[in-house]
Amino acid sequence: MKVFEVNITIKVVDFFKQNLKKNDLIKVNQLLKEFCGISEFFDNQNEISELIKILNIEQNIISEPDRAEYGDFQTPKNLSDLTCKLLQTKNINPQIVIEPTCGKGNFILSVLEHFPQIEKIFGIEIYPKYVWETKFSILNYFIINSQKQKPEILIINKNIFDFDFQEISKQHKEKNILVIGNPPWVTNSKLSSLNSLNLPQKSNFKNHNGFDAITGKGNFDIAEYIALMILNNFSNHNGHFAFLQKNSVTKNIVFDQLKNKYSIANIEKYNFDAKKEFSVATDASLFYCKLNQKHSTICNEYDLYEPTKLKYQLGWFKDKFVANLTSYSELHEFDGICPNVWRQGIKHDCSKIMELEKINGQNINKYVNQNNEQFEIENDLVYCILKSSDLKTGIINQSRKYTIVTQTKIGENTDFIETDLPKTYQYLNSKIEFFNNRKSSIYNNKPKFSIFGVGDYSFKKYKVAISGFYKSTEFSLLLPNNDKSIQLDDTCYFIGFDKLVYAVYTYIILNHKITQEFLNSIIFFDSKRPITKDILMRIDLLKIADKIQFTGVSEFYESKLKQLDISINEQGWIEFKKSLKNRPKINEIDLFSTIYENEMS
Numbered sequence: 001m002k003v004f005e006v007n008i009t010i011k012v013v014d015f016f017k018q019n020l021k022k023n024d025l026i027k028v029n030q031l032l033k034e035f036c037g038i039s040e041f042f043d044n045q046n047e048i049s050e051l052i053k054i055l056n057i058e059q060n061i062i063s064e065p066d067r068a069e070y071g072d073f074q075t076p077k078n079l080s081d082l083t084c085k086l087l088q089t090k091n092i093n094p095q096i097v098i099e100p101t102c103g104k105g106n107f108i109l110s111v112l113e114h115f116p117q118i119e120k121i122f123g124i125e126i127y128p129k130y131v132w133e134t135k136f137s138i139l140n141y142f143i144i145n146s147q148k149q150k151p152e153i154l155i156i157n158k159n160i161f162d163f164d165f166q167e168i169s170k171q172h173k174e175k176n177i178l179v180i181g182n183p184p185w186v187t188n189s190k191l192s193s194l195n196s197l198n199l200p201q202k203s204n205f206k207n208h209n210g211f212d213a214i215t216g217k218g219n220f221d222i223a224e225y226i227a228l229m230i231l232n233n234f235s236n237h238n239g240h241f242a243f244l245q246k247n248s249v250t251k252n253i254v255f256d257q258l259k260n261k262y263s264i265a266n267i268e269k270y271n272f273d274a275k276k277e278f279s280v281a282t283d284a285s286l287f288y289c290k291l292n293q294k295h296s297t298i299c300n301e302y303d304l305y306e307p308t309k310l311k312y313q314l315g316w317f318k319d320k321f322v323a324n325l326t327s328y329s330e331l332h333e334f335d336g337i338c339p340n341v342w343r344q345g346i347k348h349d350c351s352k353i354m355e356l357e358k359i360n361g362q363n364i365n366k367y368v369n370q371n372n373e374q375f376e377i378e379n380d381l382v383y384c385i386l387k388s389s390d391l392k393t394g395i396i397n398q399s400r401k402y403t404i405v406t407q408t409k410i411g412e413n414t415d416f417i418e419t420d421l422p423k424t425y426q427y428l429n430s431k432i433e434f435f436n437n438r439k440s441s442i443y444n445n446k447p448k449f450s451i452f453g454v455g456d457y458s459f460k461k462y463k464v465a466i467s468g469f470y471k472s473t474e475f476s477l478l479l480p481n482n483d484k485s486i487q488l489d490d491t492c493y494f495i496g497f498d499k500l501v502y503a504v505y506t507y508i509i510l511n512h513k514i515t516q517e518f519l520n521s522i523i524f525f526d527s528k529r530p531i532t533k534d535i536l537m538r539i540d541l542l543k544i545a546d547k548i549q550f551t552g553v554s555e556f557y558e559s560k561l562k563q564l565d566i567s568i569n570e571q572g573w574i575e576f577k578k579s580l581k582n583r584p585k586i587n588e589i590d591l592f593s594t595i596y597e598n599e600m601s
């Protein structure tokens with residue numbers, strides 16, 4: 001039956017029917033504490049009276065409110081049990097357990113079952129219904145297991161962001177602590193889109209500057225904030241910390257260890273299937289570490305369902321943060337600065353209007369847009385464009401889609417379109433509201449029909465390109481279509497070349513085993529956008545080229561690129577390598593993480 005909006009078992013109903021004959025608050029709470037360890041089970045007399053009333057009547061089913069802003073994904077009992085079983089193998093014996101956002105209480109039930117020495121448990125939860133559900137479940141547990149030792153248990157209905165962990169920290173300095181749980185799965189930007197106030201007051205806790213806030217670097221997971229609250233309060237206590245969280249949160253914690261230097265070590269992550277456990281399409285794992293240790297900046301990666309087999313080690317190798325320390329330690333000499341600046345493709349945020357297809361593939365200037373509207377425009381500004389999903393094959397010289405490239409550099413005046421290209425102007429201007437309604441602030445006060453990610457480099461005839469979103473590090477070689485360079489959208493990265501032979505050499509180096517293994521050692525494939533400009537700029541093409549004999553280059557050419565019918569010779573290879581000695585200027589490197597890249601991440 002439902003009590004205080006939660007399901008309670010027949011055993012709990014019977015328990016209350018037998019024991020709530022007297023309704024004195026102090027006595028009832030005393031009885032419950034003796035029976036199941038929970039302190040102050042009821043906050044006030046009214047709650048007892050209400051329960052007595054409810055137990056005599058059948059309850060209607062109450063519909064669930066939308067809990068998106070609370071990142072509410074309750075841990076299935078088998079997963080909280082699996083977590084505790086794993087912790088048992090580490091011979092941990094907690095005296096104090098803290099579950100910072102305990103929900104319906106499955107972690108609390110699991111620790112009760114797995115760790116008999118616990119003296120005190122703190123569970124904090126914002127949702128009163130879950131507070132009741134946790135209390136009733138614990139009561140049910142001790143009705144069934146009346147012989148078990150009962151720790152003192154506090155289930156506190158409070159907002160975690162107002163909760164003072166310092167008090168617990170001070171009171172239990174000498175005790176062995178276990179902080180365990182599964183904090184909310186929601187980001188601050190999602191919360192702001194929901195106009196939610198379920199945020200910490202200090203939302204810029206990573207001290208990002210104003211620019212980062214605009215570009216999206218200020219976006220963070222609430223779980224990360226809560227994990228850092230725990231580390232700030234308990235990293236110097238003896239004990240352990242175990243949270244189910246997104247892999248990106250774990251990665252950030254390990255990344256920030258270089259500067260934060262929390263006293264944690266034995267950092268581990270145990271990947272689990274978030275789709276199966278929570279019906280969430282994200283990469284997630286159990287984050288574990290030992291508290292009060294010499295600080296570590298390395299995390300061992302395992303599979304939660306097969307936890308003895310070490311998969312990788314991620315973390316810091318000197319001043320570099322990498323995904324696979326073992327292979328990186330053999331390849332780190334190739335981590336440098338790419339002599340060619342990687343560029344991101346065109347961003348227009350107007351796909352309905354700017355993503356075009358040719359009608360019936362005819363070789364005339366008739367197009368259809370994403371709104372299924374057909375129109376004819378001049379050819380001048382129309383270019384083939386590739387999206388991430390098009391970058392699968394080696395050599396590409398055509399496309400499914402087309403776009404209108406309205407500028408040759410960012411901020412360029414677009415008045416010429418009206419005078420020189422009347423049909424193009426008429427089409428674009430008839431859709432002006434789509435351009436004006438673009439949300440991103442980068443378009444504010446810019447010329448009509450402005451786009452981003454455009455410059456001299458966009459019009460280079462030959463390109464080597466890669467998608468930022470795929471789990472593959474294979475590069476494609478783009479050739480011009482009808483003498484016009486092929487464009488890429490902003491999910492892709494490329495280097496542009498005037499000479500085909502230089503594009504070919506670069507393509508061969510990038511697809512060489514050394515580069516592929518190097519990239520696989522530094523890329524975190526569980527990120528939303530695993531391949532970024534920052535990553536690509538780390539490829540030291542010259543150092544890798546120096547490891548490749550010309551015979552290797554010509555073999556690759558003969559087996560994969562022969563159709564290009566160009567002349568490849570050792571002298572040309574040597575000259576190409578000489579050209580790689582020019583490093584990009586330092587200010588270009590500073591600008592690698594562009595506004596639009598971060599907006600997409």
Ligand SMILES: C[S@@+](CC[C@H](N)C(=O)[O-])C[C@H]1O[C@@H](n2cnc3c(N)ncnc32)[C@H](O)[C@@H]1O
Pocket residue numbers: 069070071072073074075076100101102103104105106107124125126127130158159160161181182183184185198
């Ligand atoms: C991902 S669920 C996990 C619940 C529980 N830890 C478990 O493992 O099943 C996150 C929980 O955090 C709670 N929560 C969200 N925001 C909170 C806040 N500001 N303070 C306390 N609890 C909060 C939600 O109501 C939800 O029960």
